[in-house]
Amino acid sequence: MEKIVELKNVSKVYKIGENEFKALDNIDLELNKGEMIVVLGPSGAGKSTLLNLIGGMDSPSSGEVIIDGENISSYNENKLSSYRAENVGFIFQFYNILPSLTVKENVDIVKDIVKNPIPTEEALKSVGLEEHKNKFPNQLSGGEQQRVSIARAVAKNPKLLLCDEPTGALDSHTGVDVLKLLRKQCDANHGANTVIIVTHNSLIADIADTVIHVKNGKIESVVKNPNPKKIDEVKW
Amino acid sequence: MLFKKMLRDLKHNKSQFITIFLMVFLAVFAFSGIHAYMDGMKFGSEEYYKKQNLQDLWVTKENFSKEDLEKVKELDNVNNAERLLRIKANVVNPEDYTNKTTGKELKEFVIECNFIESNDINQLYVQKGEKFDVNKSGLWFDEYLAENLGIKIGDEIELSYEGLTLKEKVVAIVEAPDHVYFMKDETAIFPTHTDYGFAYLSINELPEMFHVFPYMIVDVDDLSQLKEVKASIKENIDNVITVTDREDDISYSGFLREAEEGESYSGIFSGLFVFIAILSVVTTMNRFVKRERTQIGTLKALGIKKRKITWMYVNYGFFISVVAGVLGLFIGRYTLGSFFLNMELVYYEIPYLHTYLIPLVYEVAIGIVIVITLVTYLSCRKILKEKAAEAIRVEIPKVKISKFDITTKGIFKRASLSTKWNLRDVLRNRARTFMALVGIMGCTMLVVVALGMFDSLNEYMRWEFEVINHFDYRLNLSENYTDSQYEAIIEKYGEKTSQSVGVEFKNDDEIELNALTINDAKGLLQTTDHNKKPFEMKNDGIYITEKMSKLKNLKVGDTVEWRIVATDKWYKSKIAGLAKDPQNQQFYCTKDYFETLEETTYRPDSIYTNKDLSKIKEINGVNTIQSIGNIRSEMDNMLQMMFMVIYLLIGISIALGFVIIYNLGILSFTEKEYQFATLKVLGYKNKQIKKIFIKQNIWITIVAILLSFPVAFWVTDYIFANAIGDIYDFNAYIRPITYAISGLGSFIVSYLINKFLARKINKIDMVSSLKGNE
Structure with a gap:
């Protein structure tokens, strides 16, 4: 299968005062295109750091981060912005949508930075929010806000959809809906989209194509799941 | 522990707290400095007049006899009275004297000689030498003139008056309460103390035939009875020409007018400085405490007493405003106040004049501290009233859709997202927007008013010297x-x-x-x-x-x-x-x-x-030849003092405006940081985000500038129409170029500060900003 993410000898060290904290310790990782990948691990294991490096939100202290054949670890700030705009969709635990913009406008915002975005109406329809397009975020429930965030990410038509605890702030029923949307996004586009989900919730691992366990800044295991369960089959 | 947290918060938010400090400091500094100078003039002169017993009434007649004097002394409510002969004597050989400032020999040297019999009213203030004694010969000589001409005790001066010559030695260097604002004659515009001064002598220095007293000065014991005393002097003394009180005395009223004129316009300025600064600081403190919401909630959840938490947050505003206020009070008084007072003292002869802080100045400084502390306290208390479980969560903005109606209709529908976003941000943060508008508007207005005062005074000069006095x-x-x-x-x-x-x-x-x-x-x-x-x-x-x-x-x-x-x-x-x-x-x-x-x-x-009379020195039958050009330049000189104050007011306005815009920029940036981080994560380039950030502040600046213009005109007009002395009558005149310069200046300052602050966008750490918001 075609590789989308390659990490070679990647380390990330944070300096806190005079102390150093190694969030990622010399890791190597390869991820395939079109898969749904779940990254599991306890707090402080380095999951989010891994996601941030893949997403171009942060740069490694050493090593190479290669996305779709391009080494982004050597990119400057400007190039990283372009990389994020064209290739990556982010979904956060607390949605991070702009409170002063309507649902539609929150999705429209990507039009200023992406060359070929998916039409806003289509993106909203895919997450079932077309009827709420003129509402402001504070008029929506948590699940609906997360769907706005997914629509915004999807509208960019990204190669990578990076989700940091996307269901963390939602009830189980809403969480299932969100995961279904993520699966749908992964299966769309003839398998060209890759979804990486960072989570504490080990139950989510059952629906993934690949499950990565991270501990103390190291990759503990990479497990392939040839028969991922359907989301409705998982007992939450 | 909480103290440590406070110190660390202060360090972490140092830009914000430094601007708060500067705003309070500048406002109190200007308020204190201007008041110390103005009130120093007013109260210093009052103190001087009281100590030296300035005359209450000035009476004129061809010649007051001894009987007249006794009669006046006997009148009800009259404490004392003295006779006076005042003549203008020429100094023989004026070329023997050199003006120390210009280095030029004098061509003419006139001394107003005051011959007196006693000195209980208008007592001389002896700087050097002997106390006045009617039995002693000599000159009790004008201090300023002595200083300018290098005249010392012991110097002999020869005076001539209508054929009479007097050779007198200087026995004392003095100042006199009736010669504070003292000019050569009615043609002079302001005191120069160069070739003209005063001296006091005993009447015994004149031959008997010259013992004529056309003036009498009167000390009244009950000023509420002034009108009655005036009437009874007119009634009891024959052939009295005029009985006037202090208000009609050129020295007294001239000095008072100067003090009151300055008081009016600088009072307006310093009051506005305080108002604008308070508004900005109060809003900033309120926003700061709101930002600390989750920390306040956490401290409450940990079981720390409300009183302790409140005390810690109140201390932020309290200590900063106390330190800034105290420094502003004293630095303002001893630098700004002293500087202006010393400038005034070049013209006005008044000893021991010092800066003076009236209780109002202390009250204003204390008021600023109280308002800031109270607002911080109320902001903190509001959060503490919530349950700890609620307070530890980020406050979800309560936005009514109706507020944003304007941005979802009409032309706004087609506006760019960044325009909509900014417009809604403005509507959502109305207090911050209002404070920004008032702050920038106030400072621009102050600059327009100050420059408008220049324009108005120049227009006054044109009117006076090109229209009314249309001669050379x-x-x-x-x-x-x-x-x-x-x-x-x-x-x-x-x-x-x-x-x-x-x-x-x-x-x-x-x-x-x-x-x-x-x-x-x-x-x-x-x-x-x-x-x-x-x-x-x-x-x-x-x-x-x-x-x-x-x-x-x-x-x-x-x-x-x-x-x-x-x-x-x-x-x-x-x-x-x-x-x-x-x-x-x-x-x-x-x-x-x-x-x-x-x-x-x-x-x-x-x-x-x-x-053209420029080469003509003397004309028979003519006392003085006045060139309109000279009068105008004398007037210009007199206005220099006012211009100095205006320059300073412009300086403080710009400094305050600078700090306010910077403070607003930081406030606005901090509150939007996580949204900018989101845009950054989405792939927006720093340049695009900077544009969004600057856009809103530029809008506010433009609206504030436009609003400031009519208000500035109104304030300038108020100053000239109502606040200055009754003898003046001219309105505000502000040239379009003044508006343009002030507006453009404010815009450029605001733009550059925002450009500078926008550099912070480069440094936004997406991960930390987004985590912080969680």
Whole structure:
């Protein structure tokens, strides 16, 4: 299968005062295109750091981060912005949508930075929010806000959809809906989209194509799941 | 522990707290400095007048006898009275004296000699030398003049007056309470202390035949009885010419007017500084505490007492404002206040004048601390009232859709997302927007007002010296000029003349003192109308100035009863029209009208000409030759003091504006940081985000600038129309270029500061910002 993410000898060290904290310790990782990948691990294991490096939100202290054949670890700030705009969709635990913009406008915002975005109406329809397009975020429930965030990410038509605890702030029923949307996004586009989900919730691992366990800044295991369960089959 | 947290918060938010400190400091600094100077002038002079026992009444007559003096002393409510002879004596060999400042020898040197019998009223303030003693010879000499000419105790000065020569040694260097604001003559515009001064001598220095006392000074023990004392002097002493009080004394009123004029405009400025600064600081503290919401909630959840948490947050505002306030109070007083006071002291002769802080200044400083502390306390208490479980969560903005209606309709529908986003951010954060608007508006307005004062004063100069005084030279005729001298002068320089007389007029039950100018100098000495355009007076009555008409409630068509001072004949004249004059509020009439009145003779005291008299030093029958150019430059010199204050006010306005815009920028940036981080994560480039950030602040700046213009005009007009002395009458005049410069200046400052702050966007750490918001 075609590789989308390659990490070679990647380390990330944070300096806190005079102390150093190694969030990622010399890791190597390869991820395939079109898969749904779940990254599991306890707090402080380095999951989010891994996601941030893949997403171009942060740069490694050493090593190479290669996305779709391009080494982004050597990119400057400007190039990283372009990389994020064209290739990556982010979904956060607390949605991070702009409170002063309507649902539609929150999705429209990507039009200023992406060359070929998916039409806003289509993106909203895919997450079932077309009827709420003129509402402001504070008029929506948590699940609906997360769907706005997914629509915004999807509208960019990204190669990578990076989700940091996307269901963390939602009830189980809403969480299932969100995961279904993520699966749908992964299966769309003839398998060209890759979804990486960072989570504490080990139950989510059952629906993934690949499950990565991270501990103390190291990759503990990479497990392939040839028969991922359907989301409705998982007992939450 | 909480103290440590406070110190760390202060360090973490140092830009914000430094700007808070600077805003409070600048406001109190300006308020204290300006008041210390103005109140120093006012209270210092009051203290001086009280200690030296300045006269309460000034009485004139041809010659006061000893009996007159005793009679006055016997009157009710009269404490004391003294007789005085005042003459202007020429110093023999003026070329022996050199002006220390210019290094030039004097061409003329005149000393106003005050011969007295005792010195219990208007007591001399002896800087060096002996106390006044009527039995001693010598000169108690003007300190400022002595300083300028290098005259010392022991120096001998030869004086000549109408054939009499006196050789006197300087026995003391003094200042006198009746010579605080002291000028050469009525043609001088401000005190120079170069070739003219005063001296006090014992009356015994003059031969008996010169013992004539045309003046009497009176000390009244109960000032509420001043009117009664005046009346009883007139009643009991024969042939009294005038009885005037301190308000009619040139020295007293001139100094007071200067103090009050400055007080009005700088009071407005310093008050606005305080208002703008308080508004900005209060809003900033309120937003700061709101930002600390989750931490306050956490501390509460941990079980720390509300009182302790409140105390910690209150201390942020309290300590900063106390330190800034105290420093502002004292640095303002001892730098700004002293600087201006010392500048004034160049003109006004007054000893031990020092800066003075009235209780109001302390009250304002304390008030600022209280307001800031109270707002911080209330903001903190509001959060603490919530349950800990609620307070530890980020507050979800309560936004009503109706607030944003405007942005979802009409032209706004088509606006770019960044425009919509900014517009909604403005509507959502109305308090911050309002504070930004008022802050920028206030500072721009202050600059426009200050520059507008320049414009208005320049316009006043143009009106006075190019329209009203439309001549090159004025010849002030000697009192005793002869007909042949007059004929010779008008033959050579033309017959454009005027005469000014002191008049008393009845207004209700009062008899008031004023002046009447009989104008026969058509085209050269012009009377102007409401629009500052010259007009020709008719011969059907007297004219009064607009301001006097308002102040005295006299209208066109009314009849005024008046007489020339020291005469008995009362006239009834119709007010034929109104004139407008920037600096003299008085009566005018034509020569023809004046001559229709019984028992009047027109005897000009001034001749106006446009001939070149620059090389002519002396004309027979002429006392002084005044060049309009010189008067104008003297006036310019006098305005320099005011201009210095205005420069400083502009400086403080700019500094305050700078700090406010910077503070707003930080506030606005901090509150939007996580949204910018989101945009950054989405792939927005720093340049695009900077544009969004700057856009909103530029909008606010433009709106604030536009709003500031009409308010600035109104404030300037208020200063000139109402706040300055009654003798002035001119309105605000602000040139379009002034608005343009001020507006552009504010815009550039705001743009550059925002550009500078926008650099922070480069440093946004997406991960931390987004986590922080969680």
